[in-house]
Amino acid sequence: MRLANRYAWYTCVAAALVAGCAGSPGPTSGFIAFPPNIGSAARAAQSIGSSSYSTIYNFTGGADGAGPRAELLAAEGLLFGTAPAGGRSGDGTVFDVSLAGVERTLHTFHKHRGGGKPLAGLIEVNNVFYGTANGGSYANGAVFSITKNGRIRILHRFTGKTDGEFPNGKLIEFDGALYGATFYGGDNGFGTVFKIDPSSGYRILYSFRGLKEDGGLPVGSLVDLNGTLYGATSSFGTYGSGTIFSITPSGEEHVIYNFMGLYGSRVDGEEPEAGLVAVNGTLYGTTYEGGWNRGGIIFSVTPSGEEKLLFSLGNDQPWYSSGLLAYNRGWLYGTGTFGGAHDGGGVFRFNIASGKEQLLHSFALDSTGEGRFPKAGLTEYKGKFFGTTSAGGVSDDGTVYEIAP
Numbered sequence: 001m002r003l004a005n006r007y008a009w010y011t012c013v014a015a016a017l018v019a020g021c022a023g024s025p026g027p028t029s030g031f032i033a034f035p036p037n038i039g040s041a042a043r044a045a046q047s048i049g050s051s052s053y054s055t056i057y058n059f060t061g062g063a064d065g066a067g068p069r070a071e072l073l074a075a076e077g078l079l080f081g082t083a084p085a086g087g088r089s090g091d092g093t094v095f096d097v098s099l100a101g102v103e104r105t106l107h108t109f110h111k112h113r114g115g116g117k118p119l120a121g122l123i124e125v126n127n128v129f130y131g132t133a134n135g136g137s138y139a140n141g142a143v144f145s146i147t148k149n150g151r152i153r154i155l156h157r158f159t160g161k162t163d164g165e166f167p168n169g170k171l172i173e174f175d176g177a178l179y180g181a182t183f184y185g186g187d188n189g190f191g192t193v194f195k196i197d198p199s200s201g202y203r204i205l206y207s208f209r210g211l212k213e214d215g216g217l218p219v220g221s222l223v224d225l226n227g228t229l230y231g232a233t234s235s236f237g238t239y240g241s242g243t244i245f246s247i248t249p250s251g252e253e254h255v256i257y258n259f260m261g262l263y264g265s266r267v268d269g270e271e272p273e274a275g276l277v278a279v280n281g282t283l284y285g286t287t288y289e290g291g292w293n294r295g296g297i298i299f300s301v302t303p304s305g306e307e308k309l310l311f312s313l314g315n316d317q318p319w320y321s322s323g324l325l326a327y328n329r330g331w332l333y334g335t336g337t338f339g340g341a342h343d344g345g346g347v348f349r350f351n352i353a354s355g356k357e358q359l360l361h362s363f364a365l366d367s368t369g370e371g372r373f374p375k376a377g378l379t380e381y382k383g384k385f386f387g388t389t390s391a392g393g394v395s396d397d398g399t400v401y402e403i404a405p
Helices: 003-014
Strands: 052-058 073-075 078-083 093-098 103-108 123-125 128-133 142-146 152-157 165-167 172-174 177-184 192-197 201-207 216-225 228-235 243-247 253-258 269-272 277-279 282-290 297-301 307-312 326-328 331-336 343-351 357-364 379-381 384-389 399-404
Touching: 073 123, 073 379, 078 128, 123 172, 152 201, 172 216, 177 216, 192 216, 216 277, 216 282, 228 269, 228 282, 277 326, 326 379, 343 384
Parallel strands: none
Antiparallel strands: 052 399, 073 078, 078 093, 093 103, 123 128, 128 142, 142 152, 165 177, 172 177, 177 192, 192 201, 216 228, 228 243, 243 253, 269 282, 277 282, 282 297, 297 307, 326 331, 331 343, 343 357, 379 384, 384 399
């Protein structure tokens, strides 16, 4: 997805056209062609017959919400999440779902009263949830807190100027403060990293410049590794394919890796969307495009900037991964929005030690009751993994599902 297309997609999401944008999952989306296989290193996914899959909840597109595309948060036997559309005002919801499939709408957003169109999941700090929304008083997003009984408080309203615009990744709590990123805005218009501190309020830590040596349009969540935060930009950098960066809590930023895409004889990923996960001192993630099959890659990168392409997504396995990886017992678990055995996306896992990749579940393109087009990563809870699909289900408004490897 090139920069112009990405701008159109985010603008479209912010306008709540969840099913009508080019490249976004919807009943009439024509974006289902496989990427070309351009290298002999492409490998077919291995299905695993022992995994079990079930749909827990089907969104109706009404008061409960529609089109969820963020990771769930598991707490006290419930799954908490956000939906960017639906609700009483059409601006999205915060919800919880029991493991038995009972749904409760905690909050309905209204763009003129603080927020709307949440694209990111929630975090829990001291029994209170925190998240971000797009929309709000200035139509550029907001940071909010919400209690488990649905009482919401707006912590910051983005103006779309130097303070940032369109927060799109899950917040992270570090040393008593909240940190996050905005896709646009800042001093140069190419996004920011920000901090919200209970004592000092909101402030910008860093404004991206959108240059070769810098990167721009940050996406996904930040991750803490040994007191330094790491994240990804989806564009710019040396090769125009995005970067991995580090930033200290005081705002000192460094690019540690520039994605190369197809550059000379090098085959690399491009345009990371999902953020990073830290495992034993190494960072792991996915890119939305690039690799041998042009369907994205699974990669590792050290804090010193040593990157490895671990697996090329595409072919008959899920591709175009935009959800955060989950780690459990040596395996990285993830999702791809498209592809898989039935073209509706899928769930996969990758073994760090052996390099073995397995297809756990394929979603059907012509979903009639099951979900399709997962854009969110997975959440592990009590030995199972839980996720959302952005479309499909009984009303084609998305689902909550569980899968047990």
